[in-house]
Amino acid sequence: MASISKLSIANPGALSLSQSQSLRPSKKCFFIAFQPSAFSKTNYLSSSLTTLNPVKTSLRIRCSQTDGNGIAAKRTVLHDLYEKEGQSPWYDNLCRPVTDLLPLIASGVRGVTSNPAIFQKAISSSDAYNDQFRELVHAGKDIDSAYWELVVKDIQDASKLFEPIYDQTDGADGYVSVEVSPRLAHDTEGTIKDAKWLHKVVDRPNVYIKIPATAACVPSIKEVIANGISVNVTLIFSLARYEAVIDAYLDGLEASGLDDLSRVTSVASFFVSRVDTLIDQLLEKIGTPEALNLRGKAAVAQAALAYQLYQRKFSGPRWEALVKKGAKKQRLLWASTSVKNPAYPDTLYVAPLIGPDTVSTMPDQALQAFIDHGIVSRTIDSNASEAEGIYNALQKLGIDWKVVGDQLEVEGVDSFKKSFDSLLHSLEEKANSLKLVSQ
Secondary structure (H helix, E strand, O other): OOOEEEEOOOOOOOOOHHHHHHHOOOOEEEEEEOOOOOOOOOOOOOOOHHHOOOOOOOOEEEEEEOOOOOOOOOOOHHHHHHHHHOEEEEEOOOOOOHHHHHHHHHOOOOOEOOOHHHHHHHHHOOOOOHHHHHHHHHOOOOHHHHHHHHHHHHHHHHHHHHHHHHHHOOOOOOOEEEEOOHHHOOOHHHHHHHHHHHHHHHOOOOEEEEEEOOOOOHHHHHHHHHOOOOEEEEEEOOHHHHHHHHHHHHHHHHHOOOOOOOOOOEEEEEEOHHHHHHHHHHHHHHOOHHHHHOOOOHHHHHHHHHHHHHHHHOOOHHHHHHHOOOOOOOEEEEEOOOOOOOOOOOOOOOHHHOOOOEEEEEOHHHHHHHHHHOOOOOOOOOOHHHHHHHHHHHHHOOOOHHHHHHHHHHHHHHHHHHHHHHHHHHHHHHHHHHHHHHO
16 A cells, blocks of 8 residues: 555645634644555455454554644545445544544544543543643533533534535535433433533534433434434444434434424444454353354344345335435444454454445544555445344344343443543542642
């Protein structure tokens, strides 16, 4: 692959000077280095993945001191992913300075997702938030309020960088996502109230308010959509819950009373790698050759069936009636795309899930691997019958997909709550130390 260096300014077609003047790039600047590496196309559903060694990526993103006069990035496979196959590559991370997103945008990234765990890592491991936090503490802000002001600033600054993409696609892409408090995951009305508040405070057209797909929050999704607020529905782990999420979106559009639905959009974040992590453990407990041969195949198979469900639900008379009012499809977003098992290919949860009208949000590991040696080709429906066969075979072995989905949902919600609580505790300690110093 080609070498990309001195990336400090996004593609001129992606960001105008006037739109980025208030967010000048810092002296930190990405250098993205590529070196050739072998990669062969893999049938991810039928291969025996447990025998594969991890593919080592040679791509490195590092910060260097420059004069800020970088050159525009050359094309990467991320551009091809969107232009040839209609899938939007997003980045699953956010931290300060947000201008570090500029080289990623130039490389083809078209949106950003965040969550409580991402902010916990960003704020607790960086000094970049200290000045603002100190001002908030001295102004008498409580810890909860201070946290949200830190988060909102990052979301607003990042959304400004993606505004050109949002405008160029007429509101179809270029989004930044921010999640409601994870403490409200089982509070229908609390989630509605928090989503409305967050939407008002952020006040950006290209921001998704993230709402978890818990049973309690499915009605929240409908109500928030009905209020004309765009939503990223997160923590979807099963086909049944995914269908409920689609219905909530459609119900919300119909209940909105809006004549123009074109600015109310949504993505449904279907989690992938965590499914294999849990089901692989169950298969190893079963221990038969048939069971062991299905390791590493459950997540992609279920995702392929989710895409079939997406195609069915967004067609027919009901959907066509909404299209006449400008409605956009709720795109499937593949989340949890980093590989947890080092025995699996490092693009396992990206390469087999390429298809039109979808989003793939990738953390650093997955993003770097796909840029380095990913192959752009429509794969999401290339093995539909095989995906169904794997899904059914797992059921016959005693894998209960509902139980798996419920467990993963509980674990996901708990993980975000712990990250949220841990960060608030850290901020509390930092605030106390600041008050002692000021005294």
